[in-house]
Amino acid sequence: MKNRMLKGAHLSERKCREILNLFCEDLTATQIAAVTHVSRVTVNAYLKMIRVRLAQFCDDAFPLHHLPGNHLLLKHATDGLPKTSYFGFTRWNGLVFSTGLADMSKDSLIEWQTQKNLGIDSNMTAIHAVADFTNWRLYRKDMMNGSAGKYVSDDISGFWGLTRSRLMKFRGLNRNTLYLHIKECEFRYNHRNEDMQAKLLVMINRQPLHGMLSTA
Numbered sequence: 001m002k003n004r005m006l007k008g009a010h011l012s013e014r015k016c017r018e019i020l021n022l023f024c025e026d027l028t029a030t031q032i033a034a035v036t037h038v039s040r041v042t043v044n045a046y047l048k049m050i051r052v053r054l055a056q057f058c059d060d061a062f063p064l065h066h067l068p069g070n071h072l073l074l075k076h077a078t079d080g081l082p083k084t085s086y087f088g089f090t091r092w093n094g095l096v097f098s099t100g101l102a103d104m105s106k107d108s109l110i111e112w113q114t115q116k117n118l119g120i121d122s123n124m125t126a127i128h129a130v131a132d133f134t135n136w137r138l139y140r141k142d143m144m145n146g147s148a149g150k151y152v153s154d155d156i157s158g159f160w161g162l163t164r165s166r167l168m169k170f171r172g173l174n175r176n177t178l179y180l181h182i183k184e185c186e187f188r189y190n191h192r193n194e195d196m197q198a199k200l201l202v203m204i205n206r207q208p209l210h211g212m213l214s215t216a
Contacts, residue, residue, distance in 0.1 A: 006049070006209040011038065016209075017201075019046050024197040026166075026188075048180065049209040050200070055183035057203055058190075062097045066090045066126035072100030074179070082179045085134040088127040089156050095190045096159040098182050101130065113139045129156050133178060136164060159189045 003013040011019075015036065022032045029047055033040040052074070059073045072082040086104040090097050101124075109130055124130075129140035138160050163185040167173055173181060191199060 004208065005204055006046075011042070011046075016046065019043060020050065020200060020204075021197055023047060023050055024200065028169075046209070048177070051177075051180035051184050053200075053203055053207065053209065054187045055180055056207075058097070058183045058186050061095075062099060063090075063092045066092055066097065067099060068101065068124040068127055070102045070104070070124070072102055072179075074183075081176060083175060085132060085175065085178070087131045087133065087182055088124060089129040089131065089159065090127055091155055094155075096155050096186065098186050100179055100182075104130070106132065106135075109139045113141055115141070129160070131160065131163075133167075133173075133182075136168070159185070162189050 003011070003016060005013055005016045005020075015038065018036055019032055019038065022035060027035070029040050029043045032038075032047075033043045036043070055074050059075065062073070068088060071088070072084055074082060076082070082100040084100040084102060084104070086101040086109070087098050088101050090099075109132065112124060112130065129138055131138050140156065163182065166185055166188075167181055170181075188196070
């Protein structure tokens with residue numbers, strides 16, 4: 001029977017849907033392989049294509065007027081996936097969006113946070129927080145709530161908590177695929193009250209997974 005999710009796939013559409021369902025349940029590749037009796041190598045290949053589709057969806061949804069000049073998006077990558085350890089977070093319309101950032105360092109982050117470097121600040125005026133995934137640290141301009149010295153509790157802190165806890169379980173996450181994992185967290189957070197599997201199936205029906213092969 002023809003697999004509408006992935007043209008030329010060795011797995012049936014039913015098996016692909018099973019993998020998708022377990023992915024939505026947030027199982028690891030090893031766990032999915034054990035449940036489906038599909039090799040972990042094959043499962044990882046499918047999960048990467050799914051994550052590429054999620055990244056495209058999130059990138060397309062990013063409000064353009066919030067994009068800093070040094071942003072990195074999937075469609076701009078010339079050699080596969082964007083590679084950076086720094087990601088900017090912004091709030092808009094009740095959602096949290098992320099973008100990779102180029103030309104960043106720990107010193108430039110501190111300068112941006114304290115507004116000492118006008119060049120960086122003017123380039124990132126719509127970015128509310130920057131995550132350094134090398135040191136697992138979040139920098140934000142609105143970090144302190146007035147003079148009370150209390151951390152702000154909002155969507156960005158919620159998104160950061162989810163992202164940090166999800167990614168740290170991978171232990172030594174590959175920098176080459178970090179972009180896809182951040183975008184997956186963004187999708188999960190922004191659509192946490194929706195049926196993730198149903199939403200993904202609609203996305204894949206519109207653009208099947210074999211369209212992700214060139215990027216994955």
